[in-house]
Amino acid sequence: MAPSVPVSPLAPKNVPTLPALDGLRLATAAAGIRYAGRTDVLMALFDAGTTAAGVFTKSKCPSAPVEWCREKLKGAAPRALVVNSGNANAFTGKTGRQACKFTAEIAAKAVGCKPSDIFLASTGVIGEPLPAEKFNGVMDQLVSDARADGWLEAAQAIMTTDTFPKVATATAKLGNTKVTINGFAKGAGMIAPDMATMLAYVFTDAPIGAAALQALLKEAVGSTFNAVTIDGDTSTSDTLMAFATGAAAKRGAPRIVRASDPRLTAFRKAFHDVLANLAEQVARDGEGARKLVEIKVEGATSDASARRIAMSIANSPLVKTAFAGEDANWGRVVMAVGKAGEPADRDKLSIWFGGIRVAHKGARDPGYDEAAVSAVMKKPEITLKVALGLGKGRDRVLTCDLTKEYVAINGDYRS
Amino acid sequence: MAPSVPVSPLAPKNVPTLPALDGLRLATAAAGIRYAGRTDVLMALFDAGTTAAGVFTKSKCPSAPVEWCREKLKGAAPRALVVNSGNANAFTGKTGRQACKFTAEIAAKAVGCKPSDIFLASTGVIGEPLPAEKFNGVMDQLVSDARADGWLEAAQAIMTTDTFPKVATATAKLGNTKVTINGFAKGAGMIAPDMATMLAYVFTDAPIGAAALQALLKEAVGSTFNAVTIDGDTSTSDTLMAFATGAAAKRGAPRIVRASDPRLTAFRKAFHDVLANLAEQVARDGEGARKLVEIKVEGATSDASARRIAMSIANSPLVKTAFAGEDANWGRVVMAVGKAGEPADRDKLSIWFGGIRVAHKGARDPGYDEAAVSAVMKKPEITLKVALGLGKGRDRVLTCDLTKEYVAINGDYRS
Numbered sequence: 001m002a003p004s005v006p007v008s009p010l011a012p013k014n015v016p017t018l019p020a021l022d023g024l025r026l027a028t029a030a031a032g033i034r035y036a037g038r039t040d041v042l043m044a045l046f047d048a049g050t051t052a053a054g055v056f057t058k059s060k061c062p063s064a065p066v067e068w069c070r071e072k073l074k075g076a077a078p079r080a081l082v083v084n085s086g087n088a089n090a091f092t093g094k095t096g097r098q099a100c101k102f103t104a105e106i107a108a109k110a111v112g113c114k115p116s117d118i119f120l121a122s123t124g125v126i127g128e129p130l131p132a133e134k135f136n137g138v139m140d141q142l143v144s145d146a147r148a149d150g151w152l153e154a155a156q157a158i159m160t161t162d163t164f165p166k167v168a169t170a171t172a173k174l175g176n177t178k179v180t181i182n183g184f185a186k187g188a189g190m191i192a193p194d195m196a197t198m199l200a201y202v203f204t205d206a207p208i209g210a211a212a213l214q215a216l217l218k219e220a221v222g223s224t225f226n227a228v229t230i231d232g233d234t235s236t237s238d239t240l241m242a243f244a245t246g247a248a249a250k251r252g253a254p255r256i257v258r259a260s261d262p263r264l265t266a267f268r269k270a271f272h273d274v275l276a277n278l279a280e281q282v283a284r285d286g287e288g289a290r291k292l293v294e295i296k297v298e299g300a301t302s303d304a305s306a307r308r309i310a311m312s313i314a315n316s317p318l319v320k321t322a323f324a325g326e327d328a329n330w331g332r333v334v335m336a337v338g339k340a341g342e343p344a345d346r347d348k349l350s351i352w353f354g355g356i357r358v359a360h361k362g363a364r365d366p367g368y369d370e371a372a373v374s375a376v377m378k379k380p381e382i383t384l385k386v387a388l389g390l391g392k393g394r395d396r397v398l399t400c401d402l403t404k405e406y407v408a409i410n411g412d413y414r415s
Numbered sequence: 416m417a418p419s420v421p422v423s424p425l426a427p428k429n430v431p432t433l434p435a436l437d438g439l440r441l442a443t444a445a446a447g448i449r450y451a452g453r454t455d456v457l458m459a460l461f462d463a464g465t466t467a468a469g470v471f472t473k474s475k476c477p478s479a480p481v482e483w484c485r486e487k488l489k490g491a492a493p494r495a496l497v498v499n500s501g502n503a504n505a506f507t508g509k510t511g512r513q514a515c516k517f518t519a520e521i522a523a524k525a526v527g528c529k530p531s532d533i534f535l536a537s538t539g540v541i542g543e544p545l546p547a548e549k550f551n552g553v554m555d556q557l558v559s560d561a562r563a564d565g566w567l568e569a570a571q572a573i574m575t576t577d578t579f580p581k582v583a584t585a586t587a588k589l590g591n592t593k594v595t596i597n598g599f600a601k602g603a604g605m606i607a608p609d610m611a612t613m614l615a616y617v618f619t620d621a622p623i624g625a626a627a628l629q630a631l632l633k634e635a636v637g638s639t640f641n642a643v644t645i646d647g648d649t650s651t652s653d654t655l656m657a658f659a660t661g662a663a664a665k666r667g668a669p670r671i672v673r674a675s676d677p678r679l680t681a682f683r684k685a686f687h688d689v690l691a692n693l694a695e696q697v698a699r700d701g702e703g704a705r706k707l708v709e710i711k712v713e714g715a716t717s718d719a720s721a722r723r724i725a726m727s728i729a730n731s732p733l734v735k736t737a738f739a740g741e742d743a744n745w746g747r748v749v750m751a752v753g754k755a756g757e758p759a760d761r762d763k764l765s766i767w768f769g770g771i772r773v774a775h776k777g778a779r780d781p782g783y784d785e786a787a788v789s790a791v792m793k794k795p796e797i798t799l800k801v802a803l804g805l806g807k808g809r810d811r812v813l814t815c816d817l818t819k820e821y822v823a824i825n826g827d828y829r830s
Contacts (some may be wrong), residue, residue, distance in 0.1 A: 057753075058754075058756075059750065059753030059754055060752070060753045060754075060755070060756070060757070060758070060759040060760075060761075061749050061750070061752055061753030061759060061761040061764070062753070062761075088746070090746065090749070091745075091746060091749045091761060091764075091774065091777060091778065091779075092777075092778055092779075093761075093762060093776065093777035093778030094777075094778070095778060096778070125746060126744075126746025126747070126749060126750065127745060127746040127749065127774065127778075127779055128746075128779070129778075129779070317732070317817075317821070317825070318825055321821070321822050321825035321826045322825065322826070324822060324826045325825070325826030327826070330506075330542060331503070331505065331506060331540060331541025331542040331543075332541070334476050334505070334506045334541060334542065334651060335474070335476070335541065335651050337475070337476055338472075338474030338475045338476030338477070338651050339473075339474055339475075340475070341473075341475070342475070343475070344475040344476060345475075346475075346476040346477075346506060346508075347508065349476070349506075359506065359542065361508065362506060362507075362508035362509075363506065363507055363508030363509070363510060363511070363542075363544075364506075364507075364542055364543070364544070402732075402822060403822060403826075404819040404822045404823065406732070406736070406822075407736050407739060407817060407818060407819045407821075407822060408819065410732070410733055410736035410737065410740070411736045411737070411739045411740030411742070411818075
């Protein structure tokens with residue numbers, strides 16, 4: 001089973017209570033896939049008329065549920081989402097595809113819909129056959145248990161090495177109607193960009209068409225989930241999906257069909273905030289993490305170049321261990337800038353830790369104050385800024401430090 | 416100072432005694448750059464007529480000595496190599512360039528040559544000004560102490576977080592004359608490909624022209640130093656140089672001007688063997704390493720694709736921690752194959768640990784035997800093979816596991 005570790009010191013102090021969301025009900029159950037004494041299956045039930053959008057791992061070896069969701073997304077009329085923890089159903093070949101089909105079939109029977117209306121995800125160990133027959137005993141119960149609250153329980157049911165459940169909520173005016181956006185996510189390791197990181201789900205009662213929802217999701221993922229890295233390792237199962245029940249239409253919310261609709265302004269911001277909040281929580285729960293590190297790069301030749309440099313820094317084991325050691329080792333930052341393969345000129349480079357400039361124009365800052373920098377490094381949240389002095393490209397990513405606990409968690413996980 | 420850590424359990428059991436090499440003398444000294452109670456400067460003195468070749472880091476922020484060597488290599492008439500440990504003279508701006516110039520000037524004065532005949536390297540902390548004036552006291556002594564043996568002492572003087580000195584030797588017939596190839600290297604962290612990894616020097620008495628030597632070096636580096644990764648972090652100082660004194664010409668060895676000369680066959684192999692031996696020793700001394708891991712990829716669409724997939728596996732923190740935990744977690748290997756961005760088809764993928772096939776055609780091997788695989792994982796040297804089943808591309812890289820000791824070494828290094 002998952003190792004018992006204390007809650008990350010970076011966990012949010014206040015966990016919001018998510019309000020009910022019209023058109024959607026939730027339930028969880030313990031199917032005994034892998035863990036004992038905890039829930040491991042989540043079902044979200046959607047009223048007819050709900051739309052769906054999704055972005056998935058770019059892995060060339062995606063899990064069976066990722067393939068299932070990709071196939072079913074076009075023209076989808078989603079009625080339920082079923083997610084299990086404990087087993088990723090990844091690299092399970094034909095058996096894996098059969099497990100997806102079987103799960104969707106028994107879920108559809110319990111819900112009263114078609115198997116293709118069921119969306120699936122699995123997270124946990126890779127390569128072990130998923131014992132989907134264990135879902136047999138819980139599907140009817142999930143459908144009958146489903147209720148409008150229970151968001152925290154939903155987030156808990158899909159945790160693996162997470163140390164805290166990740167939920168977020170926001171409201172926005174759509175037309176003159178208040179609509180709600182709720183979301184939850186899981187993920188603590190095997191987190192890297194170039195995909196929708198691990199499992200995250202966002203739900204709204206706003207009446208937004210599938211194409212517009214997909215566009216909103218794609219637009220928001222770049223600066224949120226794709227801007228987080230724990231270890232540079234891209235999962236085979238990464239899934240970010242959005243579901244819009246449209247129930248707010250009854251309360252007068254306008255139906256939206258295009259992402260460019262000007263009435264989306266407030267919704268777009270709230271939607272982005274929920275995604276950004278969840279993505280940050282993933283970084284805060286990085287396996288073994290003791291420091292949340294924000295990496296800002298500016299003055300690059302383009303935004304894309306700034307992103308690649310920021311990721312080179314964020315994924316460098318030497319930079320990450322320096323943060324773990326509370327060592328403002330900007331030499332390693334220079335190294336990571338240098339290895340990114342992007343335009344950089346040592347003699348124009350400046351580096352700040354927590355607002356204190358430590359390096360300037362290719363050398364140590366003349367006013368370098370070790371004590372002040374040491375004080376910054378002891379904080380649980382640190383911003384590292386790199387100015388390249390070449391252009392106007394800028395970006396920002398979130399990561400965490402690399403500690404002995406990361407190694408302990410991942411050296412012992414499967415055994 | 417460098418942490419006092421026990422010698423890597425992967426250190427070679429037998430350390431060869433390197434023979435004298437005509438046309439070359441060595442000396443070491445303690446200049447007190449950073450470490451107390453140990454040598455930290457190496458000088459290699461070359462007879463007139465020696466040729467040089469070099470490959471250097473691809474970092475966009477190279478160290479001052481790397482820039483010095485690149486500039487001086489064209490038309491070089493090398494008379495000495497001066498290497499210090501304890502300070503990398505990297506990201507030291509104008510001061511760094513001045514330190515290079517000053518070091519070369521005082522070395523040239525002691526040797527009796529031009530500053531441009533001196534090759535330099537520095538390894539250690541980045542961003543601290545190099546106190547080159549400390550070399551003032553030792554240059555004359557180095558020149559007068561220089562002798563034909565002392566290879567192990569030379570390798571020791573340039574160690575930083577290395578736990579053992581790395582030396583290798585081979586002989587080959589050139590024409591009818593036996594020539595010798597000696598080499599040493601240092602490096603244990605900040606090791607990644609795309610460059611000549613860390614500091615490595617190879618010396619021969621064979622009379623080989625500079626252009627041919629450069630071609631031989633470039634040709635050998637791809638499958639040796641560039642096929643080793645400890646942590647995916649590319650140093651600002653990586654340097655691999657070769658020096659050919661040509662002294663064997665007096666004993667009848669033919670002068671070689673072209674790398675395509677058929678008389679080089681035996682030399683080429685011996686030269687490659689010395690580089691491969693040294694590169695493997697770098698992997699064996701990976702910071703905190705307890706396992707030497709060889710990663711073989713075959714069946715890729717090209718050799719370059721196989722290299723990128725092998726490196727994606729070798730640099731994955733999750734794969735590396737699994738090796739540390741003696742866990743044959745092939746699911747993480749699938750993940751690393753998938754994230755490489757190279758052509759891969761899950762349903763054609765097979766994976767072996769130490770010759771035991773654990774995954775076949777997209778799923779767990781039907782004959783999977785956990786006990787047999789566990790026995791393999793307990794060994795200090797493990798081969799991981801991945802067959803993609805797509806084409807004829809193949810490659811192999813060396814790496815090591817990621818342990819808590821890596822984090823400890825790098826979390827405490829500078830403080």
